Amino acid sequence: MRLDGKVVLVTGGSAGIGAAVAERLAAAGARVVVHGRDSGRTAAVAARVGGAAVLGDLSTPGGAAEVAAAAVAVHGRVDVLVANAGLGWSGPFVEMRDDEIDRLVAVDLVAPLQLVRCLLPGMVERGSGHIALVGSIAGRTAVAGEAVYAATKAALDVFAESLRLEVRGSGVFVSMTIPGVVDTGFFTARGRPYDRKRPRPLPASDVAQALVDGITNDRAETWIPGWLRIAPVVRALAPGLYRRLSARFGEQVMPR
Template sequence: MTQLAGKTVWITGASGGIGEGLAQQAARRGAKLVLTARREAELERVRQALPRPQEVALLPLDLAQFDAGDTVRRAEAFFGPVDVLANNAGISQRTTTLETPMAAYRQIMEVDFFAPVALTKALLPGMVARGSGHVVTVSSVFGHIAMARRTAYAAAKHALHGFYDSARIELGGQGIRFTLVCPGFVATQVSANALGPDGRPWGQVDADIGAGMDPAVCADRIWRAVEQDRYEVMIAGKEAVAVYIKRFLPLTAYTAFARRLKVM
């Protein structure tokens, strides 16, 4: 069982949405926090709203371009070794295959896949040496399914599952735990910040996301899964149906189902 009280928890993408919720819920559980995002002012806002801001350190970072080894040293200079890494930062898209430039594919893979892998690999030697550590990675229902206008996003999320499932097989017997989280619709700015056809933010909150789960509720369910050492948890409502259609019905049936959906 991974308990957060007294532990050092590093959360990426912590300036809003699920990441802010993770910070709030971890602080309530007694953790010391290192918060990372690009926007330092927003990180400071999150810190000041937490119950013990003196136990919260800020590490602003652009996950599209950084040195993992140096970043880990800076993170561990605050409160000592990181016990729990929560890879939450990510970027989505709202573009078709034909209109998505290769630069957008590379950007999404850098932030959504290579960045969490780099941070994980930089932390793992210390975790292995201590015989303990927990890596929590926010994937998505798109780690299991595909949909129109999500070729890059779905590819990155699928890749996370391949990496972390394999790492669990290798290191699970050495005290290292891995939890993959697959949220569905959560009321965040993920669609507004998604890459549009011109490479700029989409700028719109999709209706299904705007009506989605409260990020604080999602975050609480994530930490509950971590406390239970769950390998994977899906946090979704009716959108979970698509995952089961993909899993249990022929691929032709899922493809026909997905083609009928109106996807932004």
């Protein structure tokens, strides 16, 4: 897909990976609609990339539909959806409150599905579009202390595969970017900072570039860094060995 002139909605675009994606898209000539919850930060990113700002809370009922409608109202359409907004939570699953589970599932899984449901029909009607989903290594390998987060990312991954089959031949493509550790405020916001020496966090700009490359090349799946592919392969081919290594080394790879 050529991005020049395309209208792109980036959720969670006020900081981190989302802000970096917005910058890369603008540099490629796209008309960017930046979504966020914080009005000041969202407006600042939108101004920086020459785009429009859309505010909305994706954790609330109907929030995703409102964001989608507001984004369409800016230019009359959305050609590309970058479903980047996400939350994290760290700690034993039994200590997670009901409202924390509901909010995490709403933002990380339900909202992307609802956004796709709202925006996909227009893409299919025009015969062109792209759904770019942001997953996590946690959704492929599982992570102790991140059970709900990992579950949402695993579900999003299967959704992407299923949707890809449904839209085949329609002119709409679906991509999944699977990052490992990324240097953003994600870890602090989840309640525990990233405190391991390895793997070293990637710059958000690297992940953003990989995601945008996936859109322009209609690539189904992009791993960043590429060596992360090894973990799910070992899990699939030698599950017993994988579980022994996981139990021994614990959280070797944390979600983005």
